[in-house]
Amino acid sequence: QRLPELLKTMPKAELHIHIEGSLEPELIFALAKRNGVALAYADVEALRRAYAFTDLQSFLDIYYAGASVLLKEEDFYDMASAYFVKAAEDNVVHAELFFDPQTHTARGVAMQTVIDGLHRACVDAQKIHGISASLILCFLRHLSEEDALVCLEQALPFRDKLVGIGLDSGELGNPPEKFERVFARCAQLGLRLVAHAGEEGPPAYIWAALDVLKVERIDHGVQAIKDPALMQRLAEQRTALTVCPLSNLKLCVFPDLASHNLRELLDTGLMATINSDDPAYFGGYMNDNFVQTFAATGMHAGHAYSLARNSFEASFIDDAAKLKFV
């Protein structure tokens, strides 16, 4: 079998997808029209032309502007449903969706509106596509821990619709330690814990995510390569890294895909996975990430099997159901 065919057809889990980052420009304009929201861009082409990022923050500014069209339960449902169509095409059979409620509640959208719409899309993804899906609520790390605690309070009535908690937005200057108390609270509630660390930030942020926040998975984590002791720890504990190659390329974390360190992470024995992060902004969904990264780095079928197996092993599917996949 040709490698691209294997990459496209093999069943896989996606563990690092910000659902607001799956909003395609066409849907942004359709929702803006439906909701009477004014946009700073004349049309789809003008918006797409603005997708020329230099770093994480330059992307986040446009990503939060795009999310401003989301107001109603149906908007969140339509956004996630469009993602599941793409995921099904790429043979994603399980997905854990990040969402950023503070971006929405700050605009007066109720937590219930956000979670109800996303959850309904997850339930329908199983019925329509046979995809199992769950939700991970992310705190915005550029905001305060007090804000995160308020957000958690607002989400408590919907606790049963969440599998876990994450931490995203601008990393540099917002170390994991800032969220120690709120993550401890989430652990007590039985929520699974993940955090973005080592995307742009130093290895120290990955250590802190593990030791202070006590997360089970690291989102991105590619900067771990700078710290041999950390690499050893991640390998020994089989801590999953949810790596996002096209994201790293578009946000200038690596100069080109051939320079990406995913292959080195895998060959060193780390439990890395491939994910799309914000596919509408970074030029590709799951299979684009797989095919382009394999072409650029010369990885082979053995790497493909490892990545697929890792994606299920690192998922928050319950252990009995996991046996189906691994």
Ligand code: HPA
């Ligand atoms: N990093 C941090 N925050 C984010 C990202 C990311 O890649 N995507 C959406 N929010």
Ligand code: ZN
């Ligand atoms: Zn991310």
